[in-house]
Amino acid sequence: MRLTDVEIDESLSANEGWKREDGKWIAKKYRFAAFMDAIAFVDRVAIASELLNHHPFIAIDYKIVTLRLTTWRGGGLTALDFQAAEAFNNVYTSE
Numbered sequence: 001m002r003l004t005d006v007e008i009d010e011s012l013s014a015n016e017g018w019k020r021e022d023g024k025w026i027a028k029k030y031r032f033a034a035f036m037d038a039i040a041f042v043d044r045v046a047i048a049s050e051l052l053n054h055h056p057f058i059a060i061d062y063k064i065v066t067l068r069l070t071t072w073r074g075g076g077l078t079a080l081d082f083q084a085a086e087a088f089n090n091v092y093t094s095e
Ligand SMILES: C[C@H](O)[C@H](O)[C@H]1CNC2=NC(N)=NC(=O)C2=N1
Pocket: 053, 054, 055, 056, 069, 070, 071, 072, 073, 074
């Protein structure tokens, strides 16, 4: 279930903009032209999360949305986190 450090590094390089945080997390900040674009993105993230049954922590700071992922059940980073990261990158547009 949990990925090795090598697997994590490989997965990070395949998911643009995502960085490892505190060992067991990956995070990415998404920037938008307007606040409502940020909110529309969060809605798309929510839909993708429900489809994957894998959910990020979401912080909305005006025109910046920070997503953080870990696998709670797995106690660390798993393939699910990187599947979710890829899905969130795929639903991102800055406006
Ligand atoms: C019951 C439900 O399937 C689980 O709680 C799911 C929901 N979303 C989840 N999201 C994340 N990030 N990790 C989990 O382990 C997880 N588990």
